[in-house]
Amino acid sequence: MAIIQYTLKRLLLMIPTFFLVMIIIFLLVRFLPGDPAIAIAGDRASDADLAAIRERLGLNQPLLVQFWLFVTNTLQGDLGRSILMRAPVTDIIFDRLPTTIFLTVYAVSLSLLIAGPLAFVAALNRNKWPDAVIRTVFQVGLSMPVFYIGLILLTFLAAQLRWFPVGGYGDTFIERLHHLFLPAVTVALYTSAIIMRNLRSAIIEVLDAEYVQFARAKGLPDRLVLGRHVLRNALISTVTLLGLSIGNLMSGTLVTETVFAVPGVGRLMLEAIFARDYPLIQGLTLTFAVLVSVVFLLTDLFQSTLDPRMRLT
């Protein structure tokens, strides 16, 4: 019951958050220099053409009226029509969102697969050579820009060895795993470096904790100690870290999706900003806000199941 109550409360709290996001994004795009009418009609349009476009889009109405329309329409699920794509914003976002979610989940899974075992190896061999090697390699990974790693992977694994396609998305689940492997690895190399460092120190900390020493003292086998006590407790901070970095992961897709030609919402956001496509920018920002809020909520719920001491209040 507590969990349902807590979830409802958190969902209610999202309403003011979204309202704030709406105000901020609404004002932000409008105070950007640059005119969507020019973005639509091109630099060559006459002043009369531009006036007609502003009229059609309602851009010459007072800001308060525009905001009121934005809020009331959004509440009815209508995010308007994209200026650039000439289609409803919700359709466009729902069309592209699954790709980005797939890519993000794929990347997170890969980073856990990479970071998890290595963190254990490093922690259990603290300050010995395996630890040093693992930490150095990840340090290098962390210090290289995402797009640079992406291009190197593309050049060698895709263009030369032809193990993976250079870009695109694929149709079936297996094809998608294949197509999106390089972009997912690119993102994962970066996040796994962060996770590995965090998980390693968390494991070291837990290994030194009295309850682990007690578990060992009472003769539990290592496998059980590591699985039940060490991993479970060390994971708490890692899950928090992953949840908090969802924003970073999403913004990382702006770069990754462009480099790897993946048609997701990250690339869409870039296009929308360059075209001053107000409705699309607003819709995408709201979508990002919803996603991040939901992930934060899930993180909290997950934490409480890992650690019953974390009360849901």
Add this chain to the structure above:
Amino acid sequence: MRGKLLAAAVAAATALTTPAMAQDRGGVLNFARYDGSKLIDPIYADRNPDIWMVGSLFDTLLRSSPDGNSVVAGLAESHEMSDDGLSVTLTLQEGLQFSDGAPLTGDDVIFSLNRARNPDLSPWAGLLGSIDNVSASDLTVTISLKAPDPTILSMLATFNTAIVSKSVFEAADGANDQEKSASIFAAGGAGVGSGPFYLSGFEQGSSMSFSANPNYWKVGADGKALPYVDGVEFQIIPDDATRILKLQAGEVDAAEFIPFSRVAELEADPSINMNLYPSTRIIYSPINTREARADGTPNPLADVRVRQAINYATNKDALIGLVLQGAGKPMTSPLMAAATQLSSDLGPLYGYDMEKAKALIADAGVAPGTKITFTTLAGSADDSTIFAALQQMWAPLGIALEVEQVDGATRGAKNRSGEFDIHTYGWVNDVNDPSQVVGWLGHTPTAKAVGTGWENPEFNSLFEASATEINAETRADQYAQMQKLYADSAPLLFMYETPFAVAVSNAVEGYVQTPLGNNIFEEATVSR
């Protein structure tokens, strides 16, 4: 590199006139684009990725000749201008069909041209402002004009006057023309146009498919209907490096907009043909010529001598070497690319001459350390290189050049409001006639002479007179005078022309990008 440009020009011209000898038929050409189409409709196409594809799906009454200097037959097999210049009579070919086999008639022509010249619908309606009425009987189409219009034949060879099917539009879902157009495009399929292909697949921002139109009127070298290929598959790959990797990995057969810094590398690749198609693209920088800047401070660039000085102090060949790795040439007409009709060849404009530049600056009394701001596109490597070079080149004049980086929309807004000193800009002709670019760059009422605020009454009246001048010689003379006036008062930093760089695999032949940028696939072949 000049030789290469010429070779590409000849190749382009021959590809348009004499088709490939070996008639490989069939296959699908995979083409990597830098940006996707949003809506390919003759009258709503307003971005280059849309405009340049109109000709693949639709057909115009007339077409530009391969050299761009005249028009040849299209859907209309012949055309005749009346002696008073007030009407054009065209005769349609017999048996024309849309891509679904439905007949293309005079009614479709009337519908299409009326749609194209309706200012409530098309952003391009102004180009057809001279048309008074369009009528048709059987195969004869008559266009009557309000006043003589020397550009009308070029306009009938321009994308916005391409013919659409009236009945498809009437049957389409949507409350108005724009909604109907969007729903026709979204549904895809044959029928709306009569071009060499029809749209057979579209995924916003990711891919697009064209399939061969079995009813296309134009015939290939083997006597059968064009196109040779079964279709074209487009993939949208905005990142330059990825687009090239796709080509090198053999995942696509062609990649467009190759950055000039990579041209030499691809030329060395034996499996790739690096094509540099001559274009009407010019790269220039508008100079604010107003007496005061937008913030009220005096504007040193209002003095024509300062504008001439910075033009002399700019070593264009060095810029071309730095930015284009040599794949370009200095502008020789101040108002248009050399490939445009009526362009004057004034030689390299303001050839590098530092002594002259210094003398002009001294004459103008510009104080050492005078600050000028150069507005560039954020993230553009080319713009950053141009700025760095100009800063060095103009330092001997005592000019302290500062950079301001903005995005495209902001740059456009600054151009309109006059809040700039100098900024980078570019242009590609949409029409096979100089009136569009000359109006944009020089005619004050059109666009404040590309935002510079330059106002020359003699130029403006020459331009206005040329708009109704049907005597070709007189009109050519008017254009020559305008180019001379414009060059002398230098409202621009005259820079260079760049080709369209498209890399194709050895399997592809016959693909052409025209000087206007149009992608032509009708005579392309792909052998596997």
